[in-house]
Amino acid sequence: MPYARQDIIKVIVGQRRVGKSYLLYQLMDRLADLDPDGQQITINKELHEFADLRRAEDLLAHVAKHRRPDRRLTLFIDELQDIEGFENALRSLQAEGGIDIYVTGSNAKLLSGELATYLSGRYVEIKVYGLSYGEFLTFHGRERGRESLNSYLKFGGLPYLRHLPLEDAVVFDYLRNITDAILLKDIVARYDIRNVSFLQRLAAFLADNVGSLVTARKISAYLKSQNIKVSHNLVIDYLTYLANALLVLRARRCDISGKKLFEIGEKYYFEDLGIRHALAGFRLTDIHKVLENVVYMHLRAAGYDVTVGQIGKKEVDFVCDKGGERLYLQVAYMIADDKTRDREFGNLLAIPDNFPKQVVTLDNVAGGTYRGIAHTYLEDFLLSVDKI
Secondary structure: OOOOOOOOEEEEEOOOOOOHHHHHHHHHHHHHHHOOOOEEEEEEOOOHHHOOOOEHHHHHHHHHHHOOOOOOEEEEEEOHHHOEOHHHHHHHHHHHOOEEEEEEEOOOOOOOOHHHHHOOOOEEEEEOOOOOHHHHHHHHOOOOOHHHHHHHHHHOOOHHHHHOOOOHHHHHHHHHHHHHHHHHHHHHHHHOOOOHHHHHHHHHHHHHOOOOOEOHHHHHHHHHHOOOOOOHHHHHHHHHHHHHOOOEEEEEEEEOOOOEEEEEEEEEEEOOHHHHHHHHOOOHHHHHHHHHHHHHHHHHHOOOEEEEEEEOOEEEEEEEEEOOEEEEEEEOOOOOOHHHHHHHHHHHHOOOOOOOEEEEEOOOOOOOEEOOEEEEEHHHHHOOOOOO
């Protein structure tokens, strides 16, 4: 709302089915109340009635045809990336002035290249994620507790789940359909993918290797062991497509001491845990991967830039930066013995600076500190959006 009625294009970006369209509907209602004499034009590329709006020229012609010059126009475009050359249309509409523009997209590179350069300082990107754990409790009318936490870790945070019984067969059937839509519509159709089978195998590979260091060479070697020959460069391209479609987020590695990024090796986390499980299955043996994923996404949604830390031969799960402040985090299933405690807390104790440090676990008895490092129960951490 701070950008409403401003000469700034509002770009709402997020994975399919995280609720971008409903945010637009809420904005429409709010802005209609604020300006009852204004005009609103809404274009939803998911609807058949707008199927003919394929190119920038079609979009401009549609707006010109329906625009009333005697009223202030507010323009809403849902799934903008489905319009070829939308950059030119937005640039033209923005240059006209007097139009309040709101758009959504399901592609991380929606505003890259020429448009970003031309509109530098004239647009704001608003990222939308699935439900946080606190929002999940609100949507489903639940109280906090282990049963609710387990449901969140298992089914994820897509908002529509509130309309479904939280049962494996029902939820995962829905999530598999969403996954297919992301792979086939946002990647295969957009990038004219020929090797669909490889794309699906790659997505499944990332789902099974959440929290593990991944390189294109490692993936190529794995595929070769499965008698699948794919070039190193093609693996890099397909990884980029999956990240652009917001199916996964890439966490790069950094050297904490030298404060530099490593060029080789990165980790991938899924924007939605339910989708990850739809690809790889939900197994208790994967609990450490699940915990890392949910903590990573919580940090990203809270506005942190997150990298994987390296200090000597020790790894720090997450180095989190925001507004000049830094937080170091380790994630573990349980602190079951002294060896585990020494490893998880020891990695943080090896860091020479005084920024805050935390170990997050699924221990119900978590709390307090160990040698000055906080030990936090996962549920408490996930309900601490403004207190991290």
